Amino acid sequence: MRTQDGPRKAEAIFAATLELLTEHGYDKLAIEAVATRSGVNKTTLYRWWPSKDALLAAALRDSGLFALDVPDTGSLRGDLLTVATQIHRLLTSEHTAPVVTATLTAGPRRPELGEVSRSFFADRMAREQPIFERAAARGELRAGADPVVVMDLLAGSIWFRLLLRGGEADPKFLEEAVDTVLNGAS
Amino acid sequence: MRTQDGPRKAEAIFAATLELLTEHGYDKLAIEAVATRSGVNKTTLYRWWPSKDALLAAALRDSGLFALDVPDTGSLRGDLLTVATQIHRLLTSEHTAPVVTATLTAGPRRPELGEVSRSFFADRMAREQPIFERAAARGELRAGADPVVVMDLLAGSIWFRLLLRGGEADPKFLEEAVDTVLNGAS
Amino acid sequence: MRTQDGPRKAEAIFAATLELLTEHGYDKLAIEAVATRSGVNKTTLYRWWPSKDALLAAALRDSGLFALDVPDTGSLRGDLLTVATQIHRLLTSEHTAPVVTATLTAGPRRPELGEVSRSFFADRMAREQPIFERAAARGELRAGADPVVVMDLLAGSIWFRLLLRGGEADPKFLEEAVDTVLNGAS
């Protein structure tokens, strides 16, 4: 007989997982509650995922929350501004923020989530390469400028400001960050 | 009798708190364990701190872990490199990393820790102002460049790279980040 | 502070334990159910008794179910008949039978219950000694007859017939058993 690749109600489970994460935050995300809400028995969850994190990682991978539009506005500045805005939205929209922040700040103590995070950013970086290739072709980028460093600076500053400094990241900030990076990398 | 401003064994409690945080991570930091290790009754902890986070915040404030040397190397580049290196060390040294990352990424779900984080970075920024004042005086900084943005970019890129991207931040990276920011801000 | 010698609601717990044992039998006696019925939390039960058997043993010791009237009818035959009838009642009355049989046949696999059983029968034997002393004084007992053997034969035959052979033990049987033993031991 064919082995399934997941429980029958996987969709309901993932949905319940992300809803509960959004509502109550990471450490009040209880497997029992996921089971109840998704109409599945607790044992089924443990049959498929060894831990809360593994379940959450699966739910995230399945969710499409991390989908990404890579812009092509015709200028590096335009592209970076767009990306910066996307990041900002991801971190502040009430739909995505709780999930995203809870997940991605999970850090080295949670291998499964760390892996989600890493692969998300690796994928993202790969898909953003064209931005920099086009910029290089247009002469908007200093030779030797490392696109990864550029993205680290840009994305990092937004994360940092929002989550660590506890501040806001208004459009003016985004613009100034982009311009500073751009200026330094061109 | 005089009302104390904390339990008699506050030091032992703080020490136990930070040790356990370091050893087992934030969410296995159990109040019961703190009580046991510090030789205090659980009741006492609840008397003084309403929650794990409040206790942890107090322990952190007391710890001096977030002490900061503000450099003065004579050049903005030197100062920023020093600061970048300090940040890097804080995030990677086995003594500080667990505490720092666990605490500061706590985010909006944990008001007490968020407050610790915010006040830490606000204080830090205040103490770093002189770097930028001296730099401005030396003409190393473009007029209108916002020191906070500069620090967001620099610090953010290191956090981002280490914690989210799951990568390393070798000296070469630090240098390139500093140079890009510097270049963009001068 | 003084340490208690049992949980506050010990009485309710013991009552619930024996009721549930009576209703559902030994292996459907669930600790969770005892907790629910006695209005106590499951953890409280585990705090005081390490296992179902330990709890049950405590409930039994507390219950007085094993109380024993030692008869003195003036003749050995009368005394033995009375004892036989008591045993029979213990094993067939709807109030005592479930508890008694479930408990006492527990055997060597359940140390706690075995201990209850052993101490019950040891105590019983001790209290029955006078029957035999009086009988000896009256010359109703052959010299060298071992009272324990007499009781083993008498009690054992009743247990055996009721529980193992699955039969009944009507008054006639009791009489015949008593007479045979008596005859053999005089």
Place this chain on the structure above:
Amino acid sequence: MRTQDGPRKAEAIFAATLELLTEHGYDKLAIEAVATRSGVNKTTLYRWWPSKDALLAAALRDSGLFALDVPDTGSLRGDLLTVATQIHRLLTSEHTAPVVTATLTAGPRRPELGEVSRSFFADRMAREQPIFERAAARGELRAGADPVVVMDLLAGSIWFRLLLRGGEADPKFLEEAVDTVLNGAS
């Protein structure tokens, strides 16, 4: 196609059942474990036996564990001593004791096992009749003495002493029990 009278691997299943009963005792005898050990799927077990007890009863009937040699030593005393010794061995040999005691003390809560027990003892009694017929012919038995009562006394005393009183049943005890019964019944 012919309907089978049991699963193809019935032997392996019975063996596994009795082994596990011996090793872990009645209530840790898990159907899942039987299935695993006998290399059969759990479904198959449920297909053939509605319950653990039914399976165990079948295994016991199949096992020949309850085989019985009816002695003929030439005297009632000799025959009864032999039977007593057999019973004692059945209850104490490490091969038979766990199975026998677990099964036969099961009591009224377990109809299937009770039935095994009842039919075992009925069969046994039937096969022991000749002992008493020969004894009667030899004049060793008082007229009106009920062989069943004799066996209840004898067998019961051994069971009682070993399982309930938690004592031993040394040869001297067996002899005294036999003699008392014999004396009382002749």
Place this chain on the structure above:
DNA sequence: CACTAAGCGAGACGGTACGTCGCGTCTTCGA
């Protein structure tokens, strides 16, 4: 010798109870 139905293996599932951990509260006593 192929057909065909009973028998079986495999896997997933809902469900009950287990025994444990840590939480946060309360009461009572002792220093």
Place this chain on the structure above:
DNA sequence: TCGAAGACGCGACGTACCGTCTCGCTTAGTG
């Protein structure tokens, strides 16, 4: 008068078996 000590209710943990279901593959015994 503070705080230590202990008991407690509570929620969730992760696990073990239970008994059931569905779905194809095996495997005989017959036609």
